[in-house]
Amino acid sequence: MREAVATTCPYCGVGCGVLARADATGTVSVEGDPAHASNFGRLCVKGAALGETTDLRGRLLHPQVREPDGTYRRVGWDEALDRVADGFRRTIDQHGPDAVAFYVSGQLLTEDYYVVNKLAKGYLGTANIDTNSRLCMSSAVAAHKRAFGEDLVPVCYEDLAQAELVVLVGSNTAWCHPVVFQRITRAKEAGAKLVVIDPRFTATCESADLHLPIKPGTDVWLFNGLLSFLFQHGVMDAGFVDAHTDGLNAALAVASAEAGDPAVVACICGVQLADLLAFYRLFARHERVVSLFSQGVNQSTSGTDKANSLINCHLLSGRIGKPGAGPFSITGQPNAMGGREVGGLANMLAAHMDLHDPVHRQIVQAFWSSPRIAAEPGLKAVALFDAVLEGRVKALWIMGTNPVVSLPDADRVRQALLACDLVVCSDIVECTDTSAHAHVRLPALGWGEKSGTVTSSERRISRQRPFLPAPGEARADWRIVCDVAKRLGFAEAFDYAGPHAIFVEHARLTAFRNHETANDGLPAAWRQLHLGGLAALDEPAYDALAPVQWPVRDDGSGTARLFEDGRYAHADGRARFVAACGRPPVHAPDREYPLVLNTGRVRDQWHTMTRTGKSPRLAGHLGEPFVDMHPHDALRSGVREGELARVVSNWGAMVARVRHGGGILTGNVFVPIHWNAQFASDARVGALVNPVVDPVSGQPEFKHTPVRVEPFPVRWYGFAFARRMLPVAGLSYWTLIRGEQFWRYEIAQREQPKDGGAWARTWLDAAGADAEWLEYEDADTGIYRAALLRDARLEACVFLSARPDLPSRRWLARLFGQAQLGDADRACLLAGEAPDADGDPGPVVCACFGVGRNTICAAIREKSLDTPAGVTAVLRAGGNCGSCIPELQRLIADAHAESEA
Template sequence: MSQITKSTCCYCGVGCGVLIEHDGTKVLNVSGDPDHPANLGRLCSKGSTLHLTGDSSARALYPELRLGKTLARSRTDWDTALDHASEQFAQVIAEHGPDSVAFYLSGQLLTEDYFAFNKLVRGLVGTNNVDSNSRLCMSSAVVGYKKALGADAPPCSYEDIEQSDCVLIIGSNMAFAHPVLFRRLEAAKAARPDMQLIVVDPRRTDTAELADIFLPIQPGTDVALCHGLLHILLWEGWIDRAFIETHTEGFDALKTLVRDYTPELVAEICGIKASDLHNVARLIGSTPSFLSLWCMGLNQSSCGTDKVGALINLHLATGQIGKPGSGPFSLTGQPNAMGGRETGTMASILPGHRDPKNAEHRAEVARFWGVDSLPENPGLTAIDLFQAIKDGKIKALWIACTNPAQSLPNQTLIHEALAACPFVVVQEAFTTSETVPYADLLLPAASWSEKEGSVTNSERRISHVRAAVPAPGEARPDWAIAVDFAKRLEQRLRANQPSLFPFQHAEEIFLEHAALTAGRDLDLSGLNYTVLDSQGPQQWPFPQGAAQGTARLYQDRQFATDNGKAKFMASAYEPTVERRDARYELSLMTGRLRDQWHGMTRTGTCARLFSHTEEAVLSLNPRELSRRNLSDGQLVSVKSRRGSLILPVKADDSLQMAQAFLPMHWGGRYLKALGINTLTLGDYDPYSQQPELKHSAITVKPVELPWTLYALVEGDVQNRLTRLRELADGCDYVSLSLVGRDTPAVVMRAAHTSAPDKATLAAIDEVLGLDEGPVMAYDDPRQSVGKRVKLEDGRITALRLAGESAAREWLKALYLEGETDDSLRRWLLAPLSAPPGGNKVASKVVCNCVNVNEDAIKAAIGAGADLDGLKQNLGCGTQCGSCVPELKRLINQGQASQLATAL
């Protein structure tokens, strides 16, 4: 009998509530929670497929230990695993000091997980070497908020999106990165057409399709843009002088700085029209309410803090903060990056938004925890941490719930560091992570739907996360692993003293965390699980005695600074670290896809989520392709100063000339080499230590790889994906993905200068199941051509094309349609023949929720359907709505085509 458990989605920082349908042992379905104030029942394409992810064959089930770098790991028990880990860490600490060990955590951990690790690292080990992948996500926003407003406290609520008169989205493809919030924005704009939307982005993204004004600035010029806007606001008198004089400081220095940022100069720097700059300034200066939304486009920069500060300056200059529909609103990238910031589980923060450089703050936490002191030495942040590992300064590393071997920039250095570290613990739910091979000790962790705790979303709203089903095998909650290890390490470091870790349940940790925030700007001491269960998710601050959370900060115009005044930040514009030159003539930008998440450790187990974008492709402006004599699908070498990849290229008119775009998600599991971050650089912001992942300089050259291979096989996808990746490693180009809906299949593309040996092809055929059974085959050894197709009940279940690729898309279409005819046999037995399907290709799925492809949508548009007609007749756009911007674009293209035909 099925049951329903309320919980939250484990993806982005929107913090959507979900209803998990399960039978007590297995998750059966998931839907949006209509009572959760973050999403009101909506889910995006990723959230709505949560029940289809987490393939059990990809899960870590038992502890595994390697005794010696040259040996394989073998299964062990928890006691042996954690005793060994505590022995190794204690020995390293004794020989080299506490700063010789480090912990690298994740914004996907629950708050209780974070708190347990932080107490372990700072209270027991005595080091500040604890950081998280939130360093790659929101650290520039954190520092920007603290410098300008005095605290890391986003002042807005989601309801401000619906209440604002003018919304500026800068550095965020919100339609892809935060789809549920974008749906709320779409609905608000439809209800109030006078609402003005400004989108600033080098690419014309799906988000920009909704904009009243779109500013396609050059990459990295955000500071110049904001200074130019402020220059106009000052010139025209569109500022709030009373607010500036009463509630801010530092305005004179900023006014002097922005005097030089004339509209003409800024237009030249940013590559936009001066008239558009004036129009945006007029809107910001004259609107009753002004809200800004940003994400990685500002944060992931070598001057990300300056970008955030320059944006906040616009709010302070106009007094647009602390009131409905107004304020600078950072959209958090991960589900609980905010919880990590609250608990202080980053090298640069202590619990309760305290500062590790502040002696009194350290003493407060030490007294609360009952330890003599907290460490004074600065902790290593992500980029410096892995450099220190490579340099031999870190002897033992603990990684939990994150995948640095895919996500960090300059992957060559990261892999060298992991290989060099004497002892690496990886605490992970999935064995398919690119980091897992480096684990000397692998600890299986519980995942989404399997553990209890809390998370805080972008609007400071805390939700109670409930477990619906037990974790598989011997997997355990992350906080429980940390506590068990800490107790064993205590026996070695502070024997015969009361334990710092008396926790038996997650709520005990939450209550200690909440108590440690009392009196701070984020005070949540009035919260517990009972309150969250009875009153629903709540926003902090929520101090003792409060009846409800705080929707909006700074309404009293008092800021969290020493004198209660907000501070303007006067920082000059600095260009990107790497600029285009004669050798590296293209600006590469990275970003998110609609249906994938981070390194695809979870989403990569769901074939449906590959149907919109199947593989990593380098996007270039169509004129850029033509200028370089490149064609769609052609393989090219993409090279930066750190490494190179071979990828297919495609035309993308959302880009300007001299620009390129790659999705961030593909790592070494799905691509040859080390993935997309082979190309990116590790230079970082001096204040936030957040790296410039968004931009690097590259060059692109065509490559000639005449021998090609295409393979597809149903079933056992995780095992086959791993084995095929290993077997194809000798090829210059390799790309793997999944395809299908009900029965997923692995798809592999490879290319090389010449055919591999027969043994390699035979091994590939064995993995594909083409070495036995009813298999149709054709071989032409002289031309290195080989075809294999396996049929079961009239359906293709496996195929392999070697030495030719003309029939690739036709065969995939046949597989997806589940039908074949005699034409397949005739083609198979003919040498290098064109497929009988002509140019037929498998149509891209536009709407994942109800499986509507592009061909069906175009046919309906050709018959006269508008957006409402598509929704009514095909069902697309009626569920999560993530496909709506693309549907609108297809409608516009169809109408333009019909008009051109008529003329």
């Protein structure tokens, strides 16, 4: 095994440090980096399973171009790059620079982001470059700029340890940011209180001292009510407000008018008045309050106002710019913040400067010595794809993202790509829902192969370092962009030797004319984003760069917390209260679409599963798309738990398994965002989501789409295991799940085959002299089971039934690890059950250690375990990332309730 390489996890914005090792065969092992201040060696299960995701199965390894018949032809880099450059040049010559566009990703490194923004805004002259960060953090960005004058996150992770009260708003932190949640858990153990504000009762709520299940979209009323309550009760830092803020009277006038009476607020938000007042009093009584907010706030047509209404409460009470206090936007992607630093959004310039400001444009153009600079903000994500469909954008380059799955009204996005003259996709995956429509596919480097930096939620810059060789002909994104820029005639400006040169240029730009006045009389603009202390790094120092939080001082040291001096980034140095008005969502439920759809993540998957879908460990917890709904709504909709249902909106439809998770209010449903055409037959929830956006930030409304749920009738349900991938054409429903030595399929069919045995033999390819076929059929109950063996080794099996309550899958998975099956195993296969209770560990609860629910429940009963720590001591479950601890708590409570019954 080679020496460990210190790098950074490619998942959420926590920015955990990772030590990665690759042996001579390419097998990768990872562990947390104990020296990294973001995580001190801790990793969530997704980070711990990174080694399972670095294989080359499904990788795009060579440039490809699409032929007229729709097939793809492998080409050399020169032909592919010439085609991209020629297409962009021809489009600009005929239609102007705004006829081309880029849609990029928070998966890019800062250096990649920097060069593509430089090319678009400074050389092509268009601001039509946006990012999938628009979908997750742009409302927070807009709120920060309105309140602070710049996109600034004032707090750091260490503030969680010093907080007396932690407020989580619209964030299932236990699942989405488990390492941050471990910090919150330790703060609670030290005496801090935890309030969770979320319409759903999530895993995070299990640990809360108070859960406020507010109606979706009512956050502004909640926090306007808090602002009014704090003012009425004298919880105001008058000295701070007078010296460092403006706009209080206007914000208070709005808050008092619409939310001055807590009883009215409780009614609007749909919570108990006593619970509402309990939250307000907790906030009022504790000086050190950290309020973390995420997608539940941002992904809304009023997301910017929601964030500002929360920030207002911190400004009024002076709970900002001091240890243990402040509003904290926690980001969803590994480099959402790094992309924002270099102008990754369509309305921004590099180094936190603004496109609408002529002084800022002059500064950036002067630094770049560019022939032009984009003069107007570009098209934001949803509007960008509308422009593609309408023919106003004719050439589009998509980098590292999958908008046919992830954007709202996703079927319209697919139509836009079909209508576009030139679609270029840079990606690591050959076949995605998006790349299926590309004219040119460009193979990019993936995690473990590329070199550069990312910035975490707390402004901490960390290195991503390569520990694997570049596969095939894959290239770094920055290099691909530079190669096209050179073909467009901009060779001198894009002649970088490597990512070090790009990073240093980025650092120099953050310091360029970053002061109130310029000695040479040229324009200047003061920004808190300042990497001047890194602007002179040589290449060895860049390679060895330790994690550091910006602003970075001249001596290279970082800054943990902002605003401690009371200085904000508005021209007068003062923060702004923002008068935030509560607004109902644009589309309300009605008789046709009576339910409200909320979307989000599950614990062990990531985005559209192009990486996590490769990991058997991560498929164990929730392997199938589902619609979580209240039993009463299911009854009214005519669907039952475990059966399939169709979820329909005015924009699209999908099919998923009905689930009663126990945390859904009546009138609401929840569907995860992850599944795509590679892993499920019809589960892209983006196709349902309404495309309305926040008027300030342009962020789409992913948390409130009116839908209906209706039966998806099938004649039989089933599942299959096979050592090879099986054909899915003709199946009415299927989901693909990766196992250790097999592929698992959950399937259903509207029509029952006339001969189940013949159908199963054909599907599993049971022909051949060496094939041994075992089968059992009960025509009266509609049950059919069969297994294919070769040399007594299990090759495949299929279980079919007219009912969805099929046998457990976990014990069957174990049989694929055996070299041969004995008589007892064969009998169990046909009987459809494990040989004994110990043989079936049940559904995975702890993915880190592969511990199942049955195993945990048995240990709780037999050893009288009453705490998660007790379970960890016996089974290790919960002892790594901790994201399963809420589920362990529930299992313990259920077991004790059963024993007392």
